[in-house]
Amino acid sequence: xxxxxxxxxxxxxxGPHAVYYSATPLSEYDTLGTSIKAALVYLGTALVKLVCxxxxxxxxxxxxxxxxxxxxxxxxxxxxxxxxxxxxTQLTHRNISQNHKFQAVGLGWAFADxxxxxxxxxxxxxxxxxxxxxxxxxxxxxxxxxxxSISLAALGSLIxxxxxxxxxxxxxxxxxxxxxxxxxxxxxxxRRGLGWHFPKVVGFELFTSLVMAFISWQLFSACQxxxx
Amino acid sequence: MATSKKxxxxxxxxxxxxxxxxxxxxxxxxxxxxxxxxxxxxxxYDMSGSPFxxxxxxxxxxxxxxxxxxxxxxxxxxxxxxxxxxxxxFVREYITQKKPLGGLLFLLPEVLSFKHGGNKQVPExxxxxxxxxxxxxxxxxxxxxxxxxFAFENDEIDTVLADIKKNDAMGQPATATTGGYKLVxxxxxxxxxxxxxxxxxxxxxxxxKADGDANQLPTIAIVASYDTFGAAPALSxxxxxxxxxxxxxLEIARLFSLLYSNPKxxxxxxxxxxxxxxxxxNYNGTQKWLxxxxxxxxxxxxxxxxxxxxxxxxxxxxIHVSKPPENAYIKQIFEGFSxxxxxxDLKVGLKHKKINISNPRVAWEHEQFSRLRVxxxxxxxxxxxPELFEGTGGLFDGRQYVNETAIIRGVKLIAESLARHIYxxxxxxxxxxxxxxxxxxxxxxxxxxxxxxxxxxxxxxxxSKNDPFVMALKKELADHADEVNVQHExxxxxxxxxxxxxxxxxxxxxxxxxxxxxxxxxxxSYLIVLFCxxxxxxxxVDELIxxxxxxxxxxxxxx
Numbered sequence: 001x002x003x004x005x006x007x008x009x010x011x012x013x014x015g016p017h018a019v020y021y022s023a024t025p026l027s028e029y030d031t032l033g034t035s036i037k038a039a040l041v042y043l044g045t046a047l048v049k050l051v052c053x054x055x056x057x058x059x060x061x062x063x064x065x066x067x068x069x070x071x072x073x074x075x076x077x078x079x080x081x082x083x084x085x086x087x088x089t090q091l092t093h094r095n096i097s098q099n100h101k102f103q104a105v106g107l108g109w110a111f112a113d114x115x116x117x118x119x120x121x122x123x124x125x126x127x128x129x130x131x132x133x134x135x136x137x138x139x140x141x142x143x144x145x146x147x148x149s150i151s152l153a154a155l156g157s158l159i160x161x162x163x164x165x166x167x168x169x170x171x172x173x174x175x176x177x178x179x180x181x182x183x184x185x186x187x188x189x190x191r192r193g194l195g196w197h198f199p200k201v202v203g204f205e206l207f208t209s210l211v212m213a214f215i216s217w218q219l220f221s222a223c224q225x226x227x228x
Numbered sequence: 229m230a231t232s233k234k235x236x237x238x239x240x241x242x243x244x245x246x247x248x249x250x251x252x253x254x255x256x257x258x259x260x261x262x263x264x265x266x267x268x269x270x271x272x273y274d275m276s277g278s279p280f281x282x283x284x285x286x287x288x289x290x291x292x293x294x295x296x297x298x299x300x301x302x303x304x305x306x307x308x309x310x311x312x313x314x315x316x317x318f319v320r321e322y323i324t325q326k327k328p329l330g331g332l333l334f335l336l337p338e339v340l341s342f343k344h345g346g347n348k349q350v351p352e353x354x355x356x357x358x359x360x361x362x363x364x365x366x367x368x369x370x371x372x373x374x375x376x377x378f379a380f381e382n383d384e385i386d387t388v389l390a391d392i393k394k395n396d397a398m399g400q401p402a403t404a405t406t407g408g409y410k411l412v413x414x415x416x417x418x419x420x421x422x423x424x425x426x427x428x429x430x431x432x433x434x435x436x437k438a439d440g441d442a443n444q445l446p447t448i449a450i451v452a453s454y455d456t457f458g459a460a461p462a463l464s465x466x467x468x469x470x471x472x473x474x475x476x477x478l479e480i481a482r483l484f485s486l487l488y489s490n491p492k493x494x495x496x497x498x499x500x501x502x503x504x505x506x507x508x509x510n511y512n513g514t515q516k517w518l519x520x521x522x523x524x525x526x527x528x529x530x531x532x533x534x535x536x537x538x539x540x541x542x543x544x545x546x547i548h549v550s551k552p553p554e555n556a557y558i559k560q561i562f563e564g565f566s567x568x569x570x571x572x573d574l575k576v577g578l579k580h581k582k583i584n585i586s587n588p589r590v591a592w593e594h595e596q597f598s599r600l601r602v603x604x605x606x607x608x609x610x611x612x613x614p615e616l617f618e619g620t621g622g623l624f625d626g627r628q629y630v631n632e633t634a635i636i637r638g639v640k641l642i643a644e645s646l647a648r649h650i651y652x653x654x655x656x657x658x659x660x661x662x663x664x665x666x667x668x669x670x671x672x673x674x675x676x677x678x679x680x681x682x683x684x685x686x687x688x689x690x691x692s693k694n695d696p697f698v699m700a701l702k703k704e705l706a707d708h709a710d711e712v713n714v715q716h717e718x719x720x721x722x723x724x725x726x727x728x729x730x731x732x733x734x735x736x737x738x739x740x741x742x743x744x745x746x747x748x749x750x751x752x753s754y755l756i757v758l759f760c761x762x763x764x765x766x767x768x769v770d771e772l773i774x775x776x777x778x779x780x781x782x783x784x785x786x787x
Contacts, residue, residue: 004744008751015755023762129410130262131739136747 005135006126012139013118016146017111024103031104038087038108045083046116052076074185081181084109084156098161106153110146118142137202144202147209151216152180158216158223166223173219180212262409263384263735267333268462270367270376271687272418272726280369282376285728287413289330291735293393294318303328306411308389310335310381316362323370332376333411333733334363335389340626341380342465342683350628360624364459368617375413378460378623379733388735410736418728424689424719426455426505426513429702431709433484433501435650436494444524447498448646449532449604451514451593452477453507454686454701456621461687462730466621467630470507471681472539472638475674477501478704479639480646483667485708487647487660495650497530501709503701505688508620509723510590513688516717518600531561532604533646534593537619538638539630539678541609544575545638548606548613550583550598557603564654565607568644571657572637581613589616607642609634627682632675639669689725 020026021035056072087105118138126135155177187205190196196204270282292305294313307329309319314334322329339350350356367376379385388409395408435445452473458464465471481501488494506513518526538545547565549558562578569576583595590596591613597604610619640661647653647660661667684697691698693716706712763775 004741004748005739008744008747011755012751015751016758019755019759020762023759024766129412129736129738131737 002127002129005131006122009122009126009135009139012136013114013122013142014111016143017107017114020107020146026100026104026107031100034101034104035108035111038105039112041083041087042109042112043116045079046112048083049076049079052079070185070189073188074182077184078181081152081156081177084153085160088153088156089160098157101161102153102157103150105157106150107146109153110142110149113145113149114142134198137198140202141205144205144209147213148180148183148205151209151212152177154216154220155180158220169219169222176212176215176219180216183208262737263388265379265382265385265733265735266730267377267379267413267733268460268730269418269728270372270378270459271457271461271729274724276722279371281367281726282372282374284373284375285413285415285418285731287331287375287377287411287733289411291333291388291392291409291411293389293396295393295396297396302330304330306331306333308333308335308392310389311337311356311359314359314363316359316366319363320366323366323372326373329374331374331411332372334376334378335381335385336378336623338380338382339628340623342463342626353629357624357629361618361622364622365618367459377413377731377733378463385735408738408740410738412734412736413731414734415728415731418726421689421725421727424723424725425691425693425716426516426688426719427691427693427695427698428505428513428517428715428717429503429698429705430517430713430715431481431501431705432711432713433481433488433499433709434711435488435496435498436491438496444528445496445498446530447500447525447528448650449500449502449529449597449602450477450480450535450642450646451502451504451532452535453504453511453514453593455505455507455513455688455691456625456686457508457617458620458622458625458687460623460729461690462685463623464621464625464685464687465627465682466625466686467627467678467682468539468625469537469619469621470535471621471678472537472630472635473535474503474681474701475677476535476538476635476639476642477503478677478708479669479674480643481705481708482673483639483643483661483669484646486667495647497650498528500529501705503705504593505691506717506719507593508617509688509720510588510616511593511596512720513717514593514596515590515599517715518596518602520715526600526602529597529602531557532594532597532602533642534597534604534606535638535642536593536606536608536610538607538609539635541631541634541638544577544609545569545641546577546579546608546611548579548581548592548594548608549604550581550592550595551603553578553580555603558605560649561603561605564645564649565641567654568641568648571659572641572644574637574641576641577611579611591615607638621686627679630678630682632671632678635674635678636669636671639674643669687729689719689723690727690729 021032026035053073053076056076057069084105087109088102118141121138122135125132155173158173159177183205187201190204191198191201269285272279272281272283274280287306289304289306291308292300292302294307294309294315296302296305296307309332311334319332321327337350337356392409437445453470454474456464456466456469458466481499484499488499502514502517504511504513504517506516547562551558553559553562558578562576565576581592583598585599592606592608594604594606614620643661644659648656648658651660661669663669686697698714702712702714
């Protein structure tokens with residue numbers, strides 16, 4: 001029965017990635033290689049972040065919100081953005097359209113993030129007899145993360161790969177990219193500083209991810225119109 | 229839509245098959261429980277081959293409260309019964325009619341715990357004492373084929389119990405399909421305690437031998453048994469039975485060692501202090517101790533006073549004897565005690581109980597002396613001889629049920645009576661151990677030893693040879709006596725005990741199988757909806773329809 005629960009939470013956490021890959025044209029254009037490369041870049045980025053965090057961050061005794069530490073964490077979080085830039089621009093992709101490139105990179109990125117951050121707790125925790133809602137909430141968080149990663153990848157590809165953008169939209173693009181990139185700091189502030197409970201935080205993440213996805217979709221299609 | 233329904237059903241059944249496969253795979257049980265509680269097991273023993281007590285230790289069942297719906301099958305559930313809701317007839321019915329049950333968990337009020345209860349007052353003392361005594365009597369003398377545990381109430385368990393009661397009231401006892409709470413105690417099968425030892429400690433204070441006197445000085449023995457027996461051996465601290473006796477013996481030893489330290493005040497009697505074990509088992513230890521004596525020593529014993537439960541009396545103590553009251557020695561002892569009692573403003577009564585040699589039951593410690601023709605009496609607050617395993621320090625015999633003042637008065641009584649006999653002051657109104665004198669009874673000493681005893685469970689089979697408590701008793705007696713001897717014996721063969729007296733209970737809140745299936749259904753439909761949504765937004769509705777109509781469209785193409 002507890003393996004059953006683990007199985008449920010696993011398909012909630014990792015199912016959407018597989019569904020996304022198979023449902024969108026990504027599967028037809030065989031962009032699996034791109035996704036795998038993006039996942040490897042994410043691993044490398046995570047290692048670099050880990051080293052920086054270990055070097056620069058102090059472990060605080062209480063679980064409160066320390067602005068200085070959080071600022072440091074946010075700065076280190078920008079390494080994420082650098083990694084995404086690397087994945088989008090430097091990796092040699094086969095001839096796939098930009099539309100699909102950012103989706104593939106975002107998908108690979110989100111999948112690596114889910115596996116790294118959520119698989120181990122799931123395996124250790126969800127198989128126990130005790131029932132908690134935590135793992136289901138974690139799965140929902142993984143879904144929100146997928147949407148956010150794809151939005152970030154879309155905005156990133158707009159910033160770095162598209163040369164001719166309408167001038168008016170550039171500040172909006174940068175602003176949205178900034179918000180999505182600092183999402184981890186925002187959620188940690190909500191959890192520690194304001195003391196929100198986990199379900200509330202996950203709800204907030206889902207909501208903002210949908211909003212940001214919608215905005216980036218609009219921006220992307222707005223930028224696409226001049227070139228077509 | 230019909231075809232999409234069929235395919236979703238197909239996907240569903242696939243999911244269920246995979247899920248079933250996973251269920252069959254053995255999974256490791258992890259201990260992240262809703263609550264973890266210390267629990268203490270009912271004693272398990274064999275007497276002359278017949279099994280008694282709870283025969284199992286491991287537990288892995290769902291929990292139910294006493295308000296379970298009537299007619300429910302309880303063979304795989306554990307009943308949690310707090311003491312305040314205990315219905316003894318209900319439990320007796322279950323046990324005597326051997327109704328199938330997964331387990332029993334009794335919740336005792338926290339004030340009775342010697343770890344957390346402290347010295348708080350127990351509400352409705354007498355009622356609780358009676359109830360616990362009855363429960364203990366029922367459990368100790370029955371053969372129960374499922375685990376029985378005791379635990380102390382705390383906030384966590386109370387919330388869990390309230391939750392269980394709510395579920396039961398709705399008519400849903402916890403089973404595998406309806407969720408609820410699961411109680412898990414992962415211990416091994418209880419094993420026999422190999423050759424349980426009983427340890428007797430004796431202390432000897434030599435009297436003053438006059439020069440040129442070859443005869444052995446007479447001896448007076450003061451004996452108390454220090455081990456206990458109760459329904460929960462890990463909780464049997466026996467503050468009154470017989471912690472009060474031990475404390476009184478130690479204090480008397482201390483007072484007389486003060487007197488005997490100076491040759492001018494040393495009496496012409498030897499004093500023999502005996503801390504015996506094996507009390508609940510027909511005073512087996514006392515018997516072995518006496519048998520180990522030299523014949524001359526045994527004959528030199530003038531009389532022996534055995535102490536048994538002198539901690540919670542108000543105004544009356546009893547002297548129990550087995551020789552008829554007309555006997556000269558008995559008369560002398562009784563008069564000595566009565567005179568002192570009058571002065572101390574308390575009453576002493578005499579009770580005579582004949583020994584039946586053919587009956588193996590030994591109710592009082594002095595009977596073991598009498599069987600070897602040594603004059604002896606037991607001083608006790610109990611007026612009736614206790615039954616087997618009764619009055620041996622059970623669940624209710626904690627610190628709250630014992631009264632220091634009673635012990636102090638008892639010590640004064642015994643010490644004065646002994647002193648008058650030793651120094652020949654019978655009938656004279658002399659107070660040797662007056663308050664404020666250097667020989668006053670020390671309340672702090674009594675209190676500290678009583679507190680220690682009230683936190684030490686002392687069931688003999690579970691006390692090893694070099695148990696720290698036994699060593700502490702030996703050391704204390706060595707401080708007061710000239711010579712201390714320790715005798716290790718094996719407990720009588722008709723008793724066999726089993727270990728595993730305490731464990732840790734994990735209470736898990738489990739979700740039912742229906743919940744998991746429901747969740748699977750929801751997730752499956754979510755993924756399918758996500759799939760369709762993505763196909764529609766990225767490739768168009770036609771693609772979605774074409775996915776499910778591929779075979780016909782191919783036929784059209786080739787044709």
